[in-house]
Amino acid sequence: MRADLAEQYPKLEEITLTIDDFFASEYPTYFGPNPKHPYGPLKKSKVIHDSLWGTNGFDWRELAIIDSPILQRLRDIHQTGLAYFVYPCAHHMRFEHSLGVCVMASRVFDALQRQEEKKFQKIAREVMPGEEHLKVFARWRSELRLAALLHDTGHSLHSHTSEVVYSEIPLLREGAEELSEFVGMRKGTGEVLSFCISRTLAIRGLMKRVHDKVNGSGIEDDEIDLDNVSLLIVGRSKHPQLQFLGDIVSSDLDADKLDYLLRDATAAGLPLRYDLERYLYTVRLSEKQMADGQDMLQKLYGAFGVRPPREDHNNELGYPFYLSYRLQLLRQAASTIEQIIICKFMLFSYIYHHKKVRAAEGMLARLIQRRVRKWRDDGKGDAALITEFLRMTDHALDKDIFDLGEPDIDEYRQRVTTRLLPRAVVAFTPKTVCPEEAKLNAFMSELQKPEKLNLLKERFEAALATRLMELRPELGTDIEGSLTRAGVWFDAPKPPKFDKLEDLFVGDDSGQIAITTIFPISSWIQAYITYRYHIRIFSFSEYVADVEEAAMHACKVELRIDDSDFCSAITVSRA
C-alpha cells in the first residue's frame, strides 16, 4: 500500500500520475493493463561484471528493475554528457553508474553491519520490535540497493544538460518545492523525477508481479517497503534511527560519489583515486540530533504512520529534535575524505568545467530550450513536456524530434553531432587583473544571486548583441536571433558545492572533530574557484574577432570597467 500524498502534495501526485500514464503507453508489455514481462521463470540471482567493481550479484527483485525499460533507458544516457568530445573514452552511461552505486551502497552497508553490530541490533529493536534481526537487516539492505538502482532514473538526454531545462518547467519546480517541504531538505527538479518514478504504480506492479512469480518457487522472499525506497532516493528514511540509510544514498559521503568520482575519472583517463578500502574500514554510525523546529520531520514520519519519539524539551539550541544515526568516518579516514574532496575539485576542473565541454553542453542546452519552446507553441503543457523528457535519451539528437525547421537552431544540432564547437572568446575569474577589482568582485557576487543570474546574463548578452549587430549587419536586427546565429552566450557555470563541509565530522562516540578544523578546505575552495572557475563568452569561430570587440563593449556597459589591461587579460588567445 503506497502512502497517500495526493492531498498535501498535489504536484508530486500529478507528476507521478503523468509518469505512470507514460510508462503504460510507452511500454505496454511491461506496464500496460495486461503486462507480459518479466517473462518467467525468474532467476534467483545473476552476476554482472563491472569494469570498476568487478563481479557482483543482483537478486531477482533488482533484476526485475534492471531489466525493465525504466533502467534500460539509462543505457543510452551518457554519465558525463558531452564530455567525450574532450575525453574520447568518457562514453560511460548512467546505467553502469546506477549498478555501481547499488554495489557501493551495499558495501558501505555491509561494512557498517560488520563494524556496528550492536548499534544495528539496537536500532532493529527500536524500529522493528519483535522481528528477527537478520531478516530486518536484509530488508534494509534490499531497500537501500533498490534506492541506489533507481536514484538516477529521472535523467534525460545527456544527463545534466537536460536537467538545466527541467528547472524551466513550472510543474517540476513546484514539485521540487513540495518535495523539499515533504522531506525537510531542499531538493532539485532532477530529484523530483527520480522520486516520483519510484512511487509509480508501474514499479509497484512490477514488484508485485515478480513477487508472485517467485512465491512458492523456493526463492526466499523478504518483504520490502517501497515507500522507504522512495525516501532513501532523496536522502531520507521512514524513521530517524534509519537516517544513515538515506545518508548512504544521498549525502556528502554517499555511494553515488564513491562511484562517480572513480568512474568518471577512470573513463576520462584521469589518474584520480581515493582509498575506498580505508573508507569501508572506518565507516561508522554516529548518534546525532536532527532538529525539527518547523515540524516537517514529524509530518514526514507521520505520513508513513511512524511515530518515533521526539524530544520536545528542545535541544541546547532551542529546537525539538529526533535522535538519529548518521554516517560518519573515524578520524583515521581524514586523508580519505581529503582525497574525495580533491577528486571532486579535479573532476570539475578537468571535465565538468572544461571550456570545450561547456561549449558543447551550452549549445545542446540552447537546442533543447528551443525544442521545448516549440512544444509549448504547439500547445503542450508541463505534463506533456515531462513525458517528452522521459521519452528522450541521447539518441534523440539523431531523430526527427530535433528537426525544428528553423535554420539557425538546426545548425546547432549539426554542430553538436559533428563537434563543431564554439570558441571561448573572453574569460575572466575573480582574480583577473583589473584596476577596479571591487567592481569585478561585486559583479561576480551578483551572479551568485539565483534570482538575478539570468537577468544579468541577458543584459550582458543584449549589450554585446547591440554592438555585434553594428559590426555584422548580416546577423539581423533582433538580439536573440543575432546571438543564436553567431553562437554567442554568457556562460556562468555553477561552482562545485562544498557548502555542508562544516557539518562533516570524523571520530567516534568518544570524540568528534569537524573536518574543516583538520583541513583548510575554505582556502582550497577559494583557490580553486579563483583560478580555475571561469566566466566565459562563447562564439562560433567565424565571428570571434567581432564578438571579442562586442564583448569589450558589454564589459564597459555592464561591468562598468573600461581598461585596456583588463581587456587584454580577459581576451582568450587565438594562437
Added chain:
Amino acid sequence: MQTWGLQTEEAMRAEDMSLGDFVQQILVQLNDNKLYFKDERPWHEFFYRFKTAPDQKGKPRFLKALFFDWNGPYPRSQELSEYLHGLHWTGCLSAPNSAYDSFTLKSDVREIWQNTEIEPELREFLNVAGDAARRELVVNAR
C-alpha cells in the same frame, strides 16, 4: 537605486529584496568587524529567527520563502550557505586569518554596495537587523 548591473530609478523595496541583497546590506552595516565564517550556525539561526518572527513593516518578502533544511542540530539554508561561500570566492570578503574562522567585507566593495538606495520602511527593518547582526554575527560579540 543601484544594485550591480540592474540600475533603476526607484529605491529598493521590501518585496524586491533578495537574500543576497539583504546579506549585502547587513555586511555594509557591520563595518570592519570580523564575522563568523567557518561556523555558519550563527548566520543560519539569525535568518531563521527573522523568517519566523511576526510580520512587520519593511520585512523583506524573501524571508517568508527562505527554505531551511532540518538535517542537523539547527536549521540550515542551502541558499544562504551558497551565497556566503560565493561572496568569499568572488573576492568580496577577505579572511584575515589562516584558519578561515572569520572574514571581513572589503572596503572598496562596501563602497559600491552602500550606494544602494533603499525605501524608508525597509531601511528601518535593516537597521534593526543590523543591530541584531552586531550581537550575533560578530566574532566574540556573543
